[in-house]
Amino acid sequence: MIITTGDKAAESIVGRAVALANETGGKYVPRSHTPLTKMAKMHGDDEIIVVLDGGARLVRPGSPPMEFSSQHGLCPRQAAAQGRERPDAGRGVDDCGGHGARLYGRPWVGFARFCGPGGPGAHVTAIESSPALAAMLAEGLAHYRSGLAEVDDAMRRIRVACGHHLDVLRKQPDNSVDIVYFDPMFREPLMDSSSISPLRAFANSDSLQPESIREAVRVARKTVVLKEKKGSGEFARLGFVPIDRPHSKISYGVICVDRPHDN
Secondary structure: OEEEEOOOOOHHHHHHHHHHHHHHOOEEOOOOOOOHHHHHHHHOOOOEEEEEOOEEEEEOOOOOOEEOOHHHOOOHHHHHHHHHHOOOOOOOEEEEOOOOHHHHHOOHHHHHHHHOOOOOOOOEEEEEOOHHHHHHHHHHHHHOOOOOHHHHHHHHOEEEEEOOHHHHHHOOOOOOEEEEEEOOOOOOOOOOOOOOHHHHHOOOOOOOOHHHHHHHHHHEEEEEEEEEEOOOOHHHHHOOEEEOOOOOOEEEEEEEOOOOOOO
């Protein structure tokens, strides 16, 4: 993975790019007005993160670029409203999306809003299996400016964990978050989408395994949630109770844990 900047980047942006390369094991390459396609060929790497003032862009030659933006997630006012409409989850949320998780952060901001700012457990962990997407998302969540202070504050409290969700869950203590949320990439898309399609090159298309669900139940204190297509056999296979949504092609299944509070 190559880490670079735009042309004429400020020193602060260059510093962020160098830091991101050090954090992720990527290779920092000064831009020096080099076209990205040429840079990819020169260094033998087709995944390039371009660090920007308001986040980062992921570029792969021959594919549309992906950039953290409110167009790819909840708009600021939607995110703020989502946070107000959800119950408090003071222990936090694990989001096991693993495909650019929720359209570059779409529900994470709402999760972070209803977790609230207080306490060491008030957090959202966004689990992403692709190192390139994880890097782009982390930069976007850390530096994107929505125009609403409450939304920006929520984004800054989202931690991106790079790895397979099962490996991340295994390392977490029992009852350490309120909710574990699974939203696997549908193997048969419900509709064409210019924003979703580029993610499929990074998606982990493997089916969820029972071990992942067992680990999620161990880690969750309240609920494990699975998003799937309506009528999916995954709910029965994995032990989820589907929630009836008559007018939607999307359904959610739940496993209620409901462990008592320890405080």
